[in-house]
Amino acid sequence: MRRGTDLQRTIRIADFELPRGAVPIETLMAMPRESWEHLRTQINIRRQEAPNTALARCRLCEGGVFIRAQAVDGDHVPFYAHFPDSPPTCPWYDGGTLTPDDARAAQYQGNQESALHRQLCQVIEAVAKADPRCKASAIDTYLRPAIHTRGRFPDIFLDMGDLGRFALEVQLSKPFAPEIAARHLHYEREGVRLIWIFRRLDEPLPQGFHDVITMQRGNAFIFDDDAQAASVARGTLVIKCLLEDGKGSYLKPRLVGLDDLQTSSGRSVFLEDRRSERLATYCREVRNRWWKAFQQAQRDKPASPFYSESFAPAWASVRAHVPDLSAWKDAYWATHADKGQAHLASLFAILCSIAHSAAQDSDVVYITRHSGDGALLAMLNSKVGSAAFAPYADMILQFLGVTRAAALGERASLQKIVRNARETHDQVTIDHPVWKAVVRLFPEALDGVVRAELIDLAQLPRWADPSSGPQSLG
Ligand SMILES: [Zn+2]
Numbered sequence: 001m002r003r004g005t006d007l008q009r010t011i012r013i014a015d016f017e018l019p020r021g022a023v024p025i026e027t028l029m030a031m032p033r034e035s036w037e038h039l040r041t042q043i044n045i046r047r048q049e050a051p052n053t054a055l056a057r058c059r060l061c062e063g064g065v066f067i068r069a070q071a072v073d074g075d076h077v078p079f080y081a082h083f084p085d086s087p088p089t090c091p092w093y094d095g096g097t098l099t100p101d102d103a104r105a106a107q108y109q110g111n112q113e114s115a116l117h118r119q120l121c122q123v124i125e126a127v128a129k130a131d132p133r134c135k136a137s138a139i140d141t142y143l144r145p146a147i148h149t150r151g152r153f154p155d156i157f158l159d160m161g162d163l164g165r166f167a168l169e170v171q172l173s174k175p176f177a178p179e180i181a182a183r184h185l186h187y188e189r190e191g192v193r194l195i196w197i198f199r200r201l202d203e204p205l206p207q208g209f210h211d212v213i214t215m216q217r218g219n220a221f222i223f224d225d226d227a228q229a230a231s232v233a234r235g236t237l238v239i240k241c242l243l244e245d246g247k248g249s250y251l252k253p254r255l256v257g258l259d260d261l262q263t264s265s266g267r268s269v270f271l272e273d274r275r276s277e278r279l280a281t282y283c284r285e286v287r288n289r290w291w292k293a294f295q296q297a298q299r300d301k302p303a304s305p306f307y308s309e310s311f312a313p314a315w316a317s318v319r320a321h322v323p324d325l326s327a328w329k330d331a332y333w334a335t336h337a338d339k340g341q342a343h344l345a346s347l348f349a350i351l352c353s354i355a356h357s358a359a360q361d362s363d364v365v366y367i368t369r370h371s372g373d374g375a376l377l378a379m380l381n382s383k384v385g386s387a388a389f390a391p392y393a394d395m396i397l398q399f400l401g402v403t404r405a406a407a408l409g410e411r412a413s414l415q416k417i418v419r420n421a422r423e424t425h426d427q428v429t430i431d432h433p434v435w436k437a438v439v440r441l442f443p444e445a446l447d448g449v450v451r452a453e454l455i456d457l458a459q460l461p462r463w464a465d466p467s468s469g470p471q472s473l474g
Contacts, residue, residue: 010025029077061093120197121170124168124223139156141157164192196221199222222241241271243274254271286317294349305345324433325433347434351441358404380396383396384417390424391428398446402464444463
């Protein structure tokens with residue numbers, strides 16, 4: 001029986017012109033006779049009509065191939081064979097001197113992977129070019145000399161006219177973090193949209209793939225058989241998009257075209273921004289509990305809302321993040337004869353007054369009876385000037401300084417009161433449980449890591465963006 005030996009020495013995958021695409025030897029051998037005979041005939045017709053444009057090519061050497069019918073046990077079995085003008089150096093060369101072991105070794109030395117890479121690039125370029133919007137395309141080269149000199153060539157470059165210019169990187173093996181960042185920055189500067197395309201997502205996913213998905217805001221793009229079939233059917237490039245579900249997995253894949261993607265957000269292209277939404281949820285999560293508790297408390301206990309029991313679940317939610325709060329609460333009671341929970345609720349109301357005034361461009365105050373224009377400054381002067389909140393002068397000034405209401409921090413009356421508070425009271429610092437609690441309540445303003453990520457993603461909320469603020473407020 002020759003079949004086993006032939007399988008190792010024959011061409012394992014032939015790439016047919018689209019829309020047929022890749023046909024592995026196993027698929028060919030499993031076809032009914034009339035199907036492979038049709039393929040065989042079409043290949044031979046093409047060979048006669050256009051000898052230099054093969055209908056099917058060897059995956060490894062790209063030489064033209066035909067279908068040889070091998071007589072086996074009174075029947076015929078189809079195999080691929082190179083046309084005589086194919087390169088004799090192909091590891092799959094059937095007439096060559098390679099032993100089956102050599103051929104197998106060649107496969108595992110990456111030949112097959114680089115051939116798959118090349119074939120994917122060719123298919124992706126071909127389906128993109130079928131789109132009438134495509135003005136220019138290139139594989140492994142760039143059309144603009146300015147970029148040539150810097151030595152960075154995208155796998156596929158597409159100029160899609162009004163849709164924009166795209167660099168597609170087909171990544172079969174693990175990409176390296178510095179290269180990912182360098183490419184994003186490079187293409188951002190050039191005004192070219194970079195999209196990383198994978199063949200599949202392995203489990204467990206190597207970090208390099210995670211890095212790309214992070215850069216693409218929780219989107220993974222795949223070009224597989226489904227995407228190829230959809231591309232051929234729609235006459236444009238279609239890719240499969242997997243969106244993070246926020247629980248360590250992905251939502252049901254969606255087949256999308258380039259015009260479905262968001263390309264206006266600087267250095268990354270995505271279908272849906274999955275990361276900013278999660279970050280925004282994190283920012284609001286604990287604060288919302290406090291805000292709801294405060295609204296409830298105002299109804300239940302209008303005269304002294306901060307002492308309302310409705311703060312209990314909100315307190316528990318922040319204490320879960322800052323366990324030191326429990327010991328601080330006991331110590332606060334012992335030294336101040338006041339409830340720590342009520343104290344934190346009052347501080348929350350002070351900071352909410354700043355945040356909401358900044359968001360609305362008009363003064364809203366949730367503690368003290370000040371109202372109208374100037375209410376926020378009057379409240380801050382009053383609170384920072386009080387013994388209970390003088391220890392938070394630094395914190396309140398820092399908070400104010402990273403909001404849209406930052407100009408208020410420059411006001412002479414507040415500056416004077418802050419100076420006085422610093423002279424008369426030890427200031428609460430970043431390792432204090434209350435400071436940590438406030439960081440968890442307002443991460444957009446006070447959590448450096450969260451704030452930097454929001455800035456990178458251009459998602460900093462308006463209230464927490466001093467550069468968006470008026471010169472003075474209130
Ligand atoms: Zn070959």
